[in-house]
Amino acid sequence: MKVFLIGFMGCGKSTKAKQLAHRLECPVIDLDAEIVAKSGKTIAEYFEAYGESGFRNYESEMLKTYPYPETCVIATGGGLPCFFDNMDWMNANGETVYLQMEPAQLVSRLHNRHKRPLIKDMDDEQLLAFIQVKLKERDQFYTKAKLIINAFDLDAEKLEEEIVKGK
Ligand code: S3P
Known part of the structure; x- marks a missing residue:
């Protein structure tokens, strides 16, 4: 089983x-x-060097060529x-889970804005x-x-239960 966690910046994809x-x-x-590891550039540097469209090409290529283990x-x-x-590619190749969160909740969680080129200079x-x-x-x-889940206050145990239940 491959589980793809998706959702807006700040919803907790990496931690979860x-x-x-x-x-x-x-x-x-x-x-x-x-x-970052393959290109030797931070995301901000990558955006600066190749623009958003260069980044979108690379992240899509990375998604589709990464040698994923079975699970x-x-x-x-x-x-x-x-x-x-x-999105269709992920649905065809694994379980997809949208970690959904309200805009105000996302704002309160987005501290590292300078690392994220799209929002780097924004106030709340x-x-x-x-x-x-x-x-x-x-x-x-x-x-x-395939699964949409409210990500605010979500713990990993509940997330696992939902994924297993939804299969
Ligand atoms: C982006 C989200 C970022 C990163 C890039 C663009 C976006 O990832 O890929 O800054 O367009 O929402 P996180 O969601 O992990 O912050």
Whole structure:
């Protein structure tokens, strides 16, 4: 079983992926971290060097060419499901879980904004407005996930239960 965790920046994909992989006793793969490791650039540097479209091409290629083990949990970048046919590809190749959260909750959790090129200079008010607009655009992709789960106050045990139940 391959579990792809998707959702907006700040919803907890990386943390939950680690916890879930620990419970399932399988490897965790963080696609953003793979991009950093392979390219030798931070995400911010990658955006600066190749622009957003260069980044979208690379993250999509990484998604589709990574040598996944049979069982693993994968944390995806927040925009990844919304470009090319990535959402359909993930649905065809694994379990997809949308970690859903309200815009105001996301704002309160997004501390490392400088690491995220799309939101790096935003204050809380600007970020809230940005998230409200972006979520409307992105929800059509995110909601194609096989499982949609409220990620606020979600613990890894409940996440595992939901995934196992949904299979
Ligand atoms: C992005 C989310 C980021 C990273 C990049 C773009 C997005 O990942 O891939 O900054 O478009 O939402 P996280 O969701 O892990 O922050």
